[in-house]
Every structure is written in C-alpha cells, then in structure tokens.
Amino acid sequence: xxxxxxxxxxxxxxxxxxxxxxxxxxxxxxxxxxxxxxxxxxxxxxxxxxxxxxxxxxxxxxxxxxxxxxxxxxxxxxxxxxxxxxxxxxxxxxxxxxxxxxxxxxxxxxxxxxxxxxxxxxxxxxxxxxxxxxxxxxxxxxxxxxxxxxxxxxxxxxxxxxxxxxxxxxxxxxxxxxxxxxxxxxxxxxxxxxxxxxxxxxxxxxxxxxxxxxxxxxxxxxxxxxxxxxxxxxxxxxxxxxxxxxxxxxxxxxxxxxxxxxxxxxxxxxxxxxxxxxxxxxxxxxxxxxxxxxxxxxxxxxxxxxx
Amino acid sequence: xxxxxxxxxxxxxxxxxxxxxxxxxxxxxxxxxxxxxxxxxxxxxxxxxxxxxxxxxxxxxxxxxxxxxxxxxxxxxxxxxxxxxxxxxxxxxxxxxxxxxxxxxxxxxxxxxxxxxxxxxxxxxxxxxxxxxxxxxxxxxxxxxxxxxxxxxxxxxxxxxxxxxxxxxxxxxxxxxxxxxxxxxxxxxxxxxxxxxxxxxxxxxxxxxxxxxxxxxxxxxxxxxxxxxxxxxxxxxxxxxxxxxxxxxxxxxxxxxxxxxxxxxxxxxxxxxxxxxxxxxxxxxxxxxxxxxxxxxxxxxxxxxxxxxxxxxxxxxxxxxxxxxxxxxxxxxxxxxxxxxxxxxxxxxxxxxxxxxxxxxxxxxxxxxxxxxxxxxxxxxxxxxxxxxxxxxxxxxxxxxxxxxxxxxxxxxxxxxxxxxxxxxxxxxxxxxxxxxxxxxxxxxxxxxxxxxxxxxxxxxxxxxxxxxxxxxxxxxxxxxxxxxxxxxxxxxxxxxxxxxxxxxxxxxxxxxxxxxxxx
Ligand SMILES: Nc1ncnc2c1ncn2[C@@H]1O[C@H](COP(=O)(O)OP(=O)(O)OP(=O)(O)O)[C@@H](O)[C@H]1O
Ligand SMILES: [Mg+2]
Numbered sequence: 001x002x003x004x005x006x007x008x009x010x011x012x013x014x015x016x017x018x019x020x021x022x023x024x025x026x027x028x029x030x031x032x033x034x035x036x037x038x039x040x041x042x043x044x045x046x047x048x049x050x051x052x053x054x055x056x057x058x059x060x061x062x063x064x065x066x067x068x069x070x071x072x073x074x075x076x077x078x079x080x081x082x083x084x085x086x087x088x089x090x091x092x093x094x095x096x097x098x099x100x101x102x103x104x105x106x107x108x109x110x111x112x113x114x115x116x117x118x119x120x121x122x123x124x125x126x127x128x129x130x131x132x133x134x135x136x137x138x139x140x141x142x143x144x145x146x147x148x149x150x151x152x153x154x155x156x157x158x159x160x161x162x163x164x165x166x167x168x169x170x171x172x173x174x175x176x177x178x179x180x181x182x183x184x185x186x187x188x189x190x191x192x193x194x195x196x197x198x199x200x201x202x203x204x205x206x207x208x209x210x211x212x213x214x215x216x217x218x219x220x221x222x223x224x225x226x227x228x229x230x231x232x233x234x235x236x237x238x239x240x241x242x243x244x245x246x247x248x249x250x251x252x253x254x255x256x257x258x259x260x261x262x263x264x265x266x267x268x269x270x271x272x273x274x275x276x277x278x279x280x281x282x283x284x285x286x287x288x289x290x291x292x293x294x295x296x297x298x299x300x301x302x303x304x305x306x307x
Numbered sequence: 308x309x310x311x312x313x314x315x316x317x318x319x320x321x322x323x324x325x326x327x328x329x330x331x332x333x334x335x336x337x338x339x340x341x342x343x344x345x346x347x348x349x350x351x352x353x354x355x356x357x358x359x360x361x362x363x364x365x366x367x368x369x370x371x372x373x374x375x376x377x378x379x380x381x382x383x384x385x386x387x388x389x390x391x392x393x394x395x396x397x398x399x400x401x402x403x404x405x406x407x408x409x410x411x412x413x414x415x416x417x418x419x420x421x422x423x424x425x426x427x428x429x430x431x432x433x434x435x436x437x438x439x440x441x442x443x444x445x446x447x448x449x450x451x452x453x454x455x456x457x458x459x460x461x462x463x464x465x466x467x468x469x470x471x472x473x474x475x476x477x478x479x480x481x482x483x484x485x486x487x488x489x490x491x492x493x494x495x496x497x498x499x500x501x502x503x504x505x506x507x508x509x510x511x512x513x514x515x516x517x518x519x520x521x522x523x524x525x526x527x528x529x530x531x532x533x534x535x536x537x538x539x540x541x542x543x544x545x546x547x548x549x550x551x552x553x554x555x556x557x558x559x560x561x562x563x564x565x566x567x568x569x570x571x572x573x574x575x576x577x578x579x580x581x582x583x584x585x586x587x588x589x590x591x592x593x594x595x596x597x598x599x600x601x602x603x604x605x606x607x608x609x610x611x612x613x614x615x616x617x618x619x620x621x622x623x624x625x626x627x628x629x630x631x632x633x634x635x636x637x638x639x640x641x642x643x644x645x646x647x648x649x650x651x652x653x654x655x656x657x658x659x660x661x662x663x664x665x666x667x668x669x670x671x672x673x674x675x676x677x678x679x680x681x682x683x684x685x686x687x688x689x690x691x692x693x694x695x696x697x698x699x700x701x702x703x704x705x706x707x708x709x710x711x712x713x714x715x716x717x718x719x720x721x722x723x724x725x726x727x728x729x730x731x732x733x734x735x736x737x738x739x740x741x742x743x744x745x746x747x748x749x750x751x752x753x754x755x756x757x758x759x760x761x762x763x764x765x766x767x768x769x770x771x772x773x774x775x776x777x778x779x780x781x782x783x784x785x786x787x788x789x790x791x792x793x794x795x796x797x798x799x800x801x802x803x804x805x806x807x808x809x810x811x812x813x814x815x816x817x818x819x820x821x822x823x824x825x826x827x
Contacts, residue, residue: 170426170433177412177423184410187374188424189395298414 011260013144017218018263019256020155021046021210021227025234026241026248027162028206032078034166034243035199036179036299037085038092041077041099042207043231048103049074049211054222055114057124063216066124070212071205077103078204079197086196089303100231108224118224126220127151127213149217151209158206163245175199179297182304192304210234229280236283243297251286258282320530322349324386325513326371326402326482331380333366335722338713340366341377342537346515348482353504353514355524355545357557358534359754360726361712364517365407367534368484372404373397384482398425400482403475407486407517407725407752409467411474413460418442420459421474445473449506450499463614465496472503483507484515487725489523490752493613493780501527519726519754521550521564533557558756566762569770571790574603576636577774578624578655578743583633585616585623593619595798596633601743601774606765608789608806609778612817616798617778618660621747624776625657626650627665637743651680656741658732660748660778666732669721673711674702676720677735701738709734710760726753730761737764744768747778762788782813 025042032039039045049070056062056069077099084095111118127149135146166172178185178195185192214230215222233255240254241247258279326348333341340363348354356364369375371382373391382389384400391397397404411420418438427437442455451469459467468488475483485504489497504514504527518524524531525545532542533556540556554562578601585594593616601607611617622628624635626647635643637653651657659665667676678687678698686697702716711723711730720728729752737744746765750758765788769775779785785792786806793803794816802816 164432168432168435170428173415173419173423173426173433177415177419180412180414181410184412184420185423187372187394187404187406187410189393189398190424295414 009140009144011257011264012141013148014260014264015253015257016145016148016152017256018259019253020152020217021214021230022234022237022252022255023155023159023249024210024213025207025231026237026252027158027245028203028210029235029238030162030166030203030243030245030248031175031199031206032203033199033238033300034179034297035175035196036182036297036302036304037082037196037200038096038301039081039200039203040093040096040232040235041081041103042203042234043227043229044096044100044103045074045077045204045207046211046214046231047100047107047225047227048077049208050215050226051107051110051121051211051222052208053212054121054124054215055110057126057216058115058122061125063125063127066216067212070208074204074208074211075201076204078200078207081204082197082200085200085303086193089305092301092303104225107222111222111224120224121222123220124216126216149213151213151217154209155213158209159245159249162206166245171198176297179299182299182302186304186306192306196304207231207234233279233283236287239296240286242295254286255279255282320347320349320352322351324348325350325384327383328367328371329381329383331367331370331382332378333363333370333375334378339537341370341380344380344534344537344539346532346539346542348513348515349529350513351508351511352530353508353516353528355528355531356515356517356534357519357521357524357531357553359557360730360752360757361724362534362557362754363537364534365486365724368404368486368515368517371397371484372402398478398480401480402482402484403478403480404484405468405471405475405486405488407490409471411459411467411470414458416456416458417453417462417470417473418455420470421455421477425478441477442473445476449476449503449510451503464491465493465499468492468496468500469503476507480512482513482515484517486517487519487752488516489518489520490725494782495612497523519752519758521553521755524553525550535559554755557754562755563759564755565787566759566766568766568788571769572604572772573790574772576600577603577638578745578776579634579636580624581634581636583620583623583635584631585619585628586631587619592631593798594623597795597798597800599776599793599800601776603742603772603774604769605790606769606775606777606788608785608792609776609795610782610785610792610813610817611780611795613780615795617747617795619798620795621657621660621745621776621778625655625659625745627657627659648680651741654742656736656739656744658736658744658746658749660751662729662732662751667720667728669719671720672717673706673720673723673731674699674716676731677702677705677716679735681739705734705738706731708738709764710757726757729753730757733761733764737768742773744773744775745778746775748780749777750779750781750784758784782810 025046029039029042052073053066053070056066081095081099084090085092108118115121129147130150131147136142174190174195178192182192214226237251237255238248240251262276262278324347329345331341331344344367358364370377373393373396382391389400421442422438427434439455446453451473453466453469488500508514516528528545530542531545533540535557550564581598583594583597584592587593597620609617619628623630626645630643634641637650637655642650681687682693687694699716706714709730711727711734750761765775777788789806791803792806793800796819801819804812
C-alpha cells in the first residue's frame with residue numbers, strides 16, 4: 001500500500017483537502033434544495049468565486065479582501081439564480097445550467113481582460129497552512145487533520161453549524177417546511193419567496209468558500225475550469241447524504257478520498273485515465289444505489305405560485 | 308353594526324357578533340364564485356355553511372383567511388373593520404382555519420407543524436421542548452389526542468385533522484373555520500370531533516362549519532346559511548328546519564335523499580378475487596386473504612372502518628398495486644399479472660378514493676384529464692398523433708352529462724371545487740361504458756344533489772348489467788345502494804349481510820366481532 005499510495009497520513013491529508021470544497025458546496029446545495037430550489041449551478045458558483053478570490057488577492061494582496069471578493073461573487077451569482085427561479089419562476093435546471101455556462105465563459109473572458117492571458121492566472125499569496133498547536137502533533141492524523149488551511153477548520157465548524165441551523169432554529173424549520181410544502185408555509189403566514197431567496201443565497205456563500213479554497217487553499221492561482229465537475233460531485237454527495245449536513249459531509253469525504261487516490265497513485269500501477277474515472281464512477285454508483293431511495297424535499301424543483 | 312341584515316336571511320344572531328362579512332364578491336375570470344355574500348357569526352355560535360359543489364363556500368372562507376383577496380366587500384371582526392391581506396393578518400385577528408385539503412407537512416413532526424411560523428424560541432434557537440409541551444397542554448385541554456413527537460406522515464386522517472385544529476388553537480384562534488372536516492372521517496371520528504367543537508364553543512370560540520352532511524349540520528349548528536351560485540339564499544335556525552328543506556334550499560329543487568332501487572337482475576360473475584393478499588406501503592399485510600365475487604347487475608358494497616384494507620383492496624383489484632398472492636379474475640380471465648391499463652382495456656373502471664392525488668392531474672386541463680386513460684386510442688389519437696379537438700369535444704360531452712361545473716374542457720382540474728373534481732373523475736370513468744366498476748368513496752365531499760345524481764348513475768349502470776364494487780365509509784350509502792354488503796375488518800371479509808341489516812349488526816361486524824348474526 002505505502003509504496004503505491006504514499007503514507008496513510010498523506011492520503012488522509014489529501015482526502016481532507018479534496019473533500020473540503022465538496023463539503024462546502026454540498027452544504028450550500030443543501031440550503032438551496034431544502035428550500036425547494038434545485039441548484040445544479042454549484043459548479044459555476046464555485047468557479048466564479050475561485051476566480052474572484054484570486055482577483056481580490058491579486059489586486060490587494062490581502063487574504064481577507066480575497067475572501068470578500070469570493071463571497072460577493074458567489075452571492076451575486078446565487079441571487080441571479082434566485083431571481084430566475086423564484087421571482088421569474090423559470091426552470092431551475094435551465095437557470096442552474098445558465099449559471100454554470102456564465103461562470104465558465106465569464107471567467108475565461110475575464111482571465112484575458114484582467115490578467116492579459118487565459119489558462120492560468122499569476123500566482124497570488126494563498127491561504128497558508130496553519131498548524132493547530134498540540135492537535136497537529138498527534139501522530140499520523142494530527143498533521144493530516146490539523147495542519148491545514150483555516151478554510152479547512154472553517155469546514156469542520158460548518159458541518160455541525162449547518163446541522164444546528166437546519167434542525168434547531170426557527171429559520172431551519174421554516175426552510176425545511178418551504179421545501180416540503182410551500183402551500184403550508186404560505187398559510188402559516190411565512191413568505192415562500194423570501195425563504196427561497198435565503199436558501200439560495202446561503203448556497204452561494206457556502207459554495208464560494210469551496211471555490212476560494214480550490215484556488216487559494218490548494219493552489220495559489222486560478223486555472224480555467226478548475227472546478228472540473230466538483231460542483232456536480234458535491235450535488236451527488238448531497239443526494240447520497242440525503243439532504244442532511246452530516247450525511248452530505250460524510251459522502252463528500254468519501255468522494256474526496258476517491259479524488260485523493262486518483263491524484264496520489266503513480267501512473268505505472270494503474271492507468272491514469274482509469275483512476276480519474278473513480279470519483280465519477282463512485283458518484284454514479286452512489287446515485288444508482290441510494291439516489292432512488294433518498295427522500296428529496298417534496299416540493300423541490302417546483303416554482304411556487306400563489307393562486 | 309347589525310342593523311344591516313344578512314341578505315335574504317331570516318335568522319339573526321342573538322349573541323354579540325364576533326364576525327361579519329359584508330357584500331363579498333369574488334370572480335375567477337367569468338365565474339362569480341361569490342356575489343355579494345354577507346354572513347354574521349355570534350360569539351359561542353356554530354354557523355353552518357351549506358351549498359352545492361362550487362357554490363363558493365371555500366372561496367368565501369379563503370377570503371376570510373386572506374388567501375384570496377375579494378373584488379368587493381368588507382370584513383368586520385368584533386365590530387371593527389378588518390383589512391385581511393394575507394393569512395398573517397387573519398391569524399392576528401384571531402381567525403383560524405382547517406382547510407378542505409390539509410396543509411400539514413408530512414415529513415415534519417406534529418409539534419413542528421403546529422408551531423411553524425410562530426415558533427417558541429430560546430435565544431436564537433427553536434425551543435422544541437416548549438413546542439412539545441404547549442402542544443400537549445392544548446391537546447389535553449380540548450381532548451384532541453395526538454402525540455407531538457410523531458411524524459405527520461404516520462398519522463391517520465382523523466389525527467391529522469386534530470393537528471390542524473391544534474395549529475389554529477396554538478395561534479389563539481377565537482374564530483375557527485372548518486371546511487368539510489368530516490368528509491374524510493369515520494363516524495366515530497366525526498363524533499369525537501363534534502364533542503371537541505362543543506367544548507370549544509363552550510370556551511367562547513365561534514365556529515364556521517362547512518359540510519355536505521345535512522344530518523350532522525342539523526345536529527351541531529345553531530344557524531345555517533345557505534349559498535347557491537355564489538349568493539346567500541337564506542339563513543335559517545337549525546332547530547326550525549329539516550334535511551328535506553335544507554336540500555331544497557341549496558339545490559333549488561326537490562332532492563331524493565334516498566334513491567329508489569329496482570329489482571336486481573343478477574348475471575354471471577364478472578369480477579372476482581381468490582385468496583388475495585396485498586401489502587400496504589409499509590409492507591404489512593393490508594389485505595389478508597380476501598375472496599369475493601361481483602356479478603353482473605349487482606352492487607357489492609364493502610363496509611368497514613377506514614384503514615382496514617379498503618384502499619389496498621381497491622388498488623389491487625384495479626391493478627395499481629401488486630397482489631402479493633392470490634388471484635384476480637375479470638370476466639373469467641386471470642388478470643392478476645395484468646397492469647391497470649390492461650384491466651381498463653378489458654372494461655374495468657376505477658374511481659379512486661383520493662381524487663386529488665390519484666384521480667386527476669391537477670395541473671392538466673379537464674379535457675386532458677378526461678383522456679388520461681384513453682389518449683392512445685381513437686378518436687383521441689391515430690398513428691401516434693394526438694387530436695386535442697376530439698379530446699375537447701368528448702370532454703365537453705362528459706362534463707355536461709355529469710354536471711361538472713364549470714363544464715369547460717380547458718379549465719385546469721385543480722381550479723375546480725372539491726366536489727366537482729369528484730364528478731369529473733366519475734365522468735371519465737363511467738362514460739367509457741365499462742363492464743365492471745370499482746368505486747371507492749364515490750360521493751366523498753359532494754353535495755346532496757350530486758350524491759343523488761351519482762347514486763342514480765351507479766344504479767343505472769347496475770340496471771344495465773354492470774358489476775359494481777362499492778367501497779364506502781358511509782353506512783347509509785352502502786346500505787341504500789348495495790344488493791349485498793360485505794364487511795371488511797383487518798384485511799379480511801368478516802361477514803356478509805343483506806342491505807337491510809341493522810346498524811348494530813353492521814357495527815359489531817365492523818368492530819371485528821364475527822359470529823354474531825351470521826357466520827362468514
Ligand atoms: N383558484 C381558482 N381558480 C379558478 N376558479 C376557481 C378557483 N377557486 C375556485 N374557483 C371556482 O369558484 C367556484 C366556487 O368554488 P369553491 O371552491 O368556493 O366551491 P365550494 O362551495 O367550496 O364547493 P365544494 O363543496 O365542492 O368544495 C367554482 O366554480 C370553482 O370552479
Ligand atoms: Mg369547498
């Protein structure tokens with residue numbers, strides 16, 4: 001094992017790094033879908049934020065500004081999705097696809113206008129690794145789990161935090177209710193549209209954390225289409241995890257592990273193309289095995305129109 | 308404030324008036340659902356609202372609850388003009404509503420459903436413990452038994468209704484509107500509900516009750532306002548009227564509350580089941596070895612308390628639910644492995660009990676719904692091509708023949724009133740000239756005039772030699788239509804009696820006590 005995949009500690013660290021953007025995006029997707037709005041635009045939301053973060057860092061040299069840029073980009077794109085789906089009652093799949101295409105084309109175009117060339121942006125100062133004292137010195141798991149970027153620690157906090165918000169606050173109850181039965185929410189005197197805007201906006205903010213972690217946590221530059229399907233894997237993790245924060249995070253970890261294996265395996269052992277399929281094959285298998293039985297919010301995908 | 312008498316009304320309120328709706332008008336396109344309707348409600352009173360399907364009762368109540376905005380008219384609560392723009396306004400005025408179609412969320416627990424939108428908080432968090440405690444207190448106080456921790460999806464219809472009432476009470480409703488609360492209840496559940504309602508009015512609440520069951524209305528209400536075609540016809544004292552008079556007022560003609568039945572001309576067996584075992588959605592044996600036979604020219608009634616396997620039996624016979632074991636025969640042919648579409652092609656018609664979910668596609672037009680099962684046959688289609696004109700023409704005929712209002716083939720099914728949806732399903736199922744008819748709760752939620760009409764239709768089919776299986780929770784209905792009555796209990800037929808069996812006889816069988824009068 002060790003010769004093929006490197007030390008277990010390294011594989012674990014790589015799993016965490018690969019899972020982090022998936023977890024953020026899956027949690028984001030959860031807020032949107034729990035409110036009843038399908039969000040296949042996660043991919044685009046991550047991509048645009050990955051880019052915006054790098055631009056912020058490039059212009060200011062500050063990680064805080066970069067983060068603000070990423071969050072703002074994710075939020076704006078999410079609000080476009082909400083505007084289309086909630087206010088204009090457009091088809092949610094089409095709107096999400098539009099977000100993805102817009103992000104892909106838009107970042108490609110802006111690469112040239114901001115940095116003068118496509119492909120890969122200039123290097124920026126990324127989020128460095130911040131070892132947590134004591135915890136990071138635990139053998140094997142210590143460095144893997146606790147010698148990471150602050151965004152990874154934020155991800156650790158975000159999983160229970162979103163669980164708490166969803167299941168222990170009035171906001172969470174209303175959000176879940178909106179995804180199940182907008183009619184009931186309406187008769188209870190709660191605005192369905194507002195709840196859905198909140199849900200989609202939160203998905204934009206969380207997905208943007210995943211995006212900026214890709215460009216400034218793992219790398220220190222933006223590369224065109226660097227999300228490369230991660231938004232869709234996150235969506236699969238969400239379904240696999242049954243729209244539950246803990247479940248989605250668990251599924252994202254599994255998919256992150258598959259990605260880590262792909263990246264760490266030497267080419268001679270197994271053909272690279274085959275390895276690269278693993279996360280996607282796993283996604284399909286997971287969806288086929290559990291997707292049908294997963295219980296989606298009952299009113300998901302349907303625009304709500306008051307009679 | 309009460310000088311202005313209810314239009315056409317004769318019976319006035321004695322108690323202080325808590326609610327007055329004045330001159331309410333509401334049109335949906337060309338349909339005037341409410342046309343200058345005025346009603347008054349006194350404190351501690353139960354006011355009955357009576358009217359045909361589509362008369363505008365639900366519309367009036369939805370206006371009161373802020374779900375629809377009226378074109379004209381005013382609402383006064385405690386003598387004060389109330390501007391009710393949305394349900395929140397209604398709730399803040401102390402108005403609560405139990406809808407004709409429930410608005411509970413199956414995936415959430417009882418307590419979560421009840422507090423939704425008015426959640427008890429501890430800091431920023433939801434105080435679930437308090438929600439459960441409040442729910443328990445309320446249910447204790449009014450005898451509305453329900454466990455706050457169960458998921459609504461796991462509750463019986465009667466229990467769901469109690470949750471709806473608790474939801475209104477939790478919001479401190481002083482005026483409670485119940486839109487056809489008893490349509491889906493068993494007689495026992497209805498009795499329980501009514502004792503709760505009496506408790507509530509004794510506590511100073513005022514109630515508006517909509518039901519098509521005249522006997523119930525006479526028994527519990529103080530006054531009854533009758534609405535026809537969106538207008539108030541009259542308001543009468545419940546103590547000074549009777550069922551015949553009420554039916555006449557609401558329909559505008561004499562109504563036969565019990566239709567005449569001709570002598571049965573029984574033919575050969577057409578629909579039969581042997582050792583039928585059917586599983587419920589949860590995997591339990593809902594039908595546990597049922598054998599039955601329906602012959603041409605007769606109506607076999609299935610009586611029983613709701614939830615004893617009726618739904619699964621009907622679905623297994625119709626082919627929409629697989630049989631675990633046993634046989635289903637249609638005109639002698641074994642159709643156990645034949646799907647619903649194949650059975651319908653062999654002349655089986657099926658009126659499902661849940662018309663909203665299983666009978667109609669709510670977002671389709673009536674003409675599309677009418678062709679739902681035969682869209683792939685002439686004259687609706689040829690060479691894989693659909694002819695909407697033919698669909699519309701056929702639908703228009705069927706809708707007129709079955710008095711569906713409005714008889715507009717282009718109307719969206721979901722826009723019809725509850726009873727008219729039921730008639731639209733019947734129109735589709737019976738107009739295809741089927742040989743065998745399975746009718747589950749065919750008159751649930753329809754008005755007395757329409758009940759008479761539907762009963763006539765079923766008896767006419769019987770006279771034409773059709774075999775009819777009638778599944779109903781209404782004992783009166785089963786008895787007046789059936790030639791034989793089989794009683795179902797716990798997934799088994801526990802006995803068969805004639806239509807002249809007494810209430811006691813049937814009641815004992817329905818409670819699962821066999822071996823009383825006759826052995827099965
Ligand atoms: N949202 C709507 N859009 C169009 N028409 C509607 C709508 N709601 C009701 N209507 C029409 O208004 C009329 C009154 O309907 P309403 O539901 O108030 O009847 P109802 O008295 O409650 O009947 P039922 O006893 O069958 O429930 C009907 O003709 C119905 O088709
Ligand atoms: Mg109604």
